Amino acid sequence: MILLKVDRVGAMLKRRVVDKVFAPIKAITVVPYQLCLSFLLLLAPMVEALEFTGVWQQGAMLVGQTLPSDRVVFDGRSVTVTPSGHFVAGLGRDVKGPVIVKVVRDGESQQFSYPVAQRSYNVQRVNGVPQRTVSSPSAKVLTRIRSEGKLVRQARADNDLRVDFLDGFIKPLEGPITGVYGSQRVYNGTPKNPHYGLDIARPTGTVVTAPAAGVVKLVHDDMYYSGGTLIVDHGYGLSSTFIHLSKILVKPGVRVNAGDALAEVGATGRATGPHLDWRVNWFNVRLDPALVLKYFPAKP
Numbered sequence: 292m293i294l295l296k297v298d299r300v301g302a303m304l305k306r307r308v309v310d311k312v313f314a315p316i317k318a319i320t321v322v323p324y325q326l327c328l329s330f331l332l333l334l335a336p337m338v339e340a341l342e343f344t345g346v347w348q349q350g351a352m353l354v355g356q357t358l359p360s361d362r363v364v365f366d367g368r369s370v371t372v373t374p375s376g377h378f379v380a381g382l383g384r385d386v387k388g389p390v391i392v393k394v395v396r397d398g399e400s401q402q403f404s405y406p407v408a409q410r411s412y413n414v415q416r417v418n419g420v421p422q423r424t425v426s427s428p429s430a431k432v433l434t435r436i437r438s439e440g441k442l443v444r445q446a447r448a449d450n451d452l453r454v455d456f457l458d459g460f461i462k463p464l465e466g467p468i469t470g471v472y473g474s475q476r477v478y479n480g481t482p483k484n485p486h487y488g489l490d491i492a493r494p495t496g497t498v499v500t501a502p503a504a505g506v507v508k509l510v511h512d513d514m515y516y517s518g519g520t521l522i523v524d525h526g527y528g529l530s531s532t533f534i535h536l537s538k539i540l541v542k543p544g545v546r547v548n549a550g551d552a553l554a555e556v557g558a559t560g561r562a563t564g565p566h567l568d569w570r571v572n573w574f575n576v577r578l579d580p581a582l583v584l585k586y587f588p589a590k591p
């Protein structure tokens with residue numbers, strides 16, 4: 292009887308889930324393995340399949356579906372499963388794969404292996420940024436850069452149990468794309484770190500809106516590289532960062548809805564002209580905002 296109950300809960304979840312989230316998510320099937328004879332116990336998988344929305348590609352965001360009571364370890368990192376059985380995760384720019392996802396159910400562990408499609412990133416030469424943001428920084432500036440980096444890392448480290456990310460994402464700004472995720476950046480002739488954001492060019496003062504609901508985690512008027520910097524947390528480690536802003540319209544701790552005005556476009560920090568640089572993170576893993584928009588569009 293208990294087993295039947297578990298299956299019914301699973302079926303209920305399936306219906307709820309299909310209603311709530313992006314269409315492609317299908318719930319996993321629970322195999323009533325306890326009913327099998329002992330030799331079948333060895334053959335029958337505990338979790339038949341693990342369903343993901345998203346794409347197994349470098350830079351991708353993924354949302355998995357399992358049972359709320361499961362414990363999930365994604366690529367060595369323990370992830371929190373939402374009350375509806377979802378979990379969010381992501382693949383970094385240079386992940387080689389295969390990525391192992393471990394599911395622990397009723398004390399039994401099962402592993403799934405996923406190959407990761409490799410991408411080739413272009414080289415983008417950016418000339419005309421302030422030379423001070425390209426040359427080796429002085430000790431004093433280095434201290435500043437490090438303390439700002441710490442603030443950003445802390446803001447992205449929270450694991451707020453809000454499922455804002457499940458409602459999908461909209462573009463925070465319409466405009467020409469002038470920079471993409473992953474490209475190798477050469478500033479004023481000097482190779483620097485890859486570019487992790489989606490650059491959208493618009494005049495200074497153009498309003499940037501929230502791509503999804505969330506809570507404002509960090510507001511900083513002038514960081515050395517990123518200038519006016521804003522971080523909005525969409526729950527379970529998924530966050531948006533907006534940089535080079537001229538003005539920030541929201542305060543830390545405030546809750547925002549998708550489409551709310553957040554800030555104004557600027558050219559602060561290491562920038563050649565006014566544009567929004569929008570970044571998406573899963574904790575410290577940098578994801579491609581273009582893939583987030585493509586595979587997790589908000590329902591109209």
Ligand SMILES: [Zn+2]
Pocket residue numbers: 470486488489490567568
């Ligand atoms: Zn950028």
